[in-house]
Amino acid sequence: MIVLVINAGSSSLKFQLYEMEDESVLAKGKVERIGMESAILTYEPEGKQDVREVSEILEHTTAIRKVLDMLVHPVHGVLESAQQIDAVGHRVVHGGESFSNSALVNEEVKQEIKRLFDLAPLHNPAHMLGIQAVEANMPNVPQAVVFDTAFHQTMPPVTYLYPIPMVLYKKHKIRRYGFHGTSHAYVSERAAAFLGRPLRELKLVTCHIGNGASCTAVMDGRSYDTSMGMTPLEGLMMGTRSGDIDPAIVPFTMGKEDLTLSEVNSMLNKHSGLLAISGIGSDMREIDEARQTGDRNAALAFDMYEYRLRKCIGAYAAAMNGLDAIVFTAGVGENSASLRAAVCRNLSFLGLELDEAANDRRGSDERAITTPGSRVQVLVIPTNEELVIARDTYRLILDRNDVN
Ligand SMILES: Nc1ncnc2c1ncn2[C@@H]1O[C@H](COP(=O)(O)OP(=O)(O)O)[C@@H](O)[C@H]1O
Numbered sequence: 001m002i003v004l005v006i007n008a009g010s011s012s013l014k015f016q017l018y019e020m021e022d023e024s025v026l027a028k029g030k031v032e033r034i035g036m037e038s039a040i041l042t043y044e045p046e047g048k049q050d051v052r053e054v055s056e057i058l059e060h061t062t063a064i065r066k067v068l069d070m071l072v073h074p075v076h077g078v079l080e081s082a083q084q085i086d087a088v089g090h091r092v093v094h095g096g097e098s099f100s101n102s103a104l105v106n107e108e109v110k111q112e113i114k115r116l117f118d119l120a121p122l123h124n125p126a127h128m129l130g131i132q133a134v135e136a137n138m139p140n141v142p143q144a145v146v147f148d149t150a151f152h153q154t155m156p157p158v159t160y161l162y163p164i165p166m167v168l169y170k171k172h173k174i175r176r177y178g179f180h181g182t183s184h185a186y187v188s189e190r191a192a193a194f195l196g197r198p199l200r201e202l203k204l205v206t207c208h209i210g211n212g213a214s215c216t217a218v219m220d221g222r223s224y225d226t227s228m229g230m231t232p233l234e235g236l237m238m239g240t241r242s243g244d245i246d247p248a249i250v251p252f253t254m255g256k257e258d259l260t261l262s263e264v265n266s267m268l269n270k271h272s273g274l275l276a277i278s279g280i281g282s283d284m285r286e287i288d289e290a291r292q293t294g295d296r297n298a299a300l301a302f303d304m305y306e307y308r309l310r311k312c313i314g315a316y317a318a319a320m321n322g323l324d325a326i327v328f329t330a331g332v333g334e335n336s337a338s339l340r341a342a343v344c345r346n347l348s349f350l351g352l353e354l355d356e357a358a359n360d361r362r363g364s365d366e367r368a369i370t371t372p373g374s375r376v377q378v379l380v381i382p383t384n385e386e387l388v389i390a391r392d393t394y395r396l397i398l399d400r401n402d403v404n
Pocket residue numbers: 209210211212239282283284285288330331332335336
């Protein structure tokens with residue numbers, strides 16, 4: 001069975017094409033700057049030359065058509081015809097309280113994703129465009145949705161409720177949902193396999209540190225608490241997002257700087273985090289380089305980022321009354337040895353002993369970066385959200401075929 005995985009954002013669309021018999025990736029790529037004159041399509045077919053094309057792509061339907069054209073291209077293609085694609089799986093960031101599992105797309109599911117637009121205004125409308133773009137280009141292909149929030153639906157009320165009037169939860173479902181669940185679930189399972197112990201018996205803190213960043217306390221094999229909240233703005237300091245701040249800063253700043261709600265939202269989501277403190281950018285590579293050449297603002301941004309992450313790990317060790325392993329994953333977590341080292345050096349009170357050489361070693365393999373005697377293990381585990389989406393889609397289609 002051939003499954004196309006799509007992660008549609010407001011101005012981008014990432015994709016991976018899988019042959020599910022052996023879970024091999026046939027091709028992958030992305031379309032960036034959708035809606036702009038010079039959109040960029042990057043396409044990497046397995047065993048063939050990569051392609052980069054700049055053209056006008058004004059909406060998601062055109063983006064999907066371009067992707068399908070590439071997949072069946074006479075020179076760069078990996079398929080004879082787009083009809084070989086058996087199913088499409090989408091990443092959907094917000095599933096609210098309605099979805100604790102992945103689902104096949106039908107009218108009801110689409111209505112529910114639409115109902116959640118308010119809770120994820122940056123993400124869910126884009127996912128819906130992705131679903132509609134597939135419907136327009138491949139009308140008979142079944143689609144599945146895999147939610148970032150699903151893994152966190154096991155959180156108890158003590159961790160998911162906010163101490164604000166209950167009526168707001170009842171009326172508007174204001175609560176912690178958590179995100180990056182597909183990644184936290186995947187790396188937890190891999191961590192248990194790596195440690196050779198049942199996941200149910202482990203207390204883990206999984207750190208998904210990419211563009212967006214979140215930490216999860218995984219206990220009894222489930223998400224017990226996680227740092228992102230009702231939206232992906234809460235919690236850790238990120239590339240351009242503030243993470244936790246005093247909520248009173250919002251009305252105060254709006255008054256003092258005469259900002260609208262949408263301006264203050266944009267300030268916290270797009271103009272804060274590493275970017276705001278360093279004045280350089282949101283990319284950890286740039287920050288780390290600048291810091292090492294003596295840039296003080298970059299050093300401060302790095303230290304704040306590290307401090308807030310370490311505080312979250314410490315809080316979750318207390319929340320679970322114990323800690324067996326910390327897992328680092330996603331762009332920064334997998335690649336930034338200096339961030340991992342800074343976090344670990346400052347957690348020695350937990351009996352954590354960093355193996356500096358293992359931490360400095362580059363590679364995309366799963367590995368421990370602590371000494372064998374370390375009381376808490378620290379692992380680097382590359383995430384693979386696309387594979388989980390492809391697997392869930394595959395399983396849903398097989399189950400459906402069994403029923404029919
Ligand atoms: N070698 C590296 N060192 C430090 N940070 C890195 C490195 N490579 C990638 N990153 C960071 O990873 C981030 C992207 O993470 P990723 O998980 O791919 O994000 P997303 O999926 O949200 O786009 C980049 O912003 C960059 O800061």
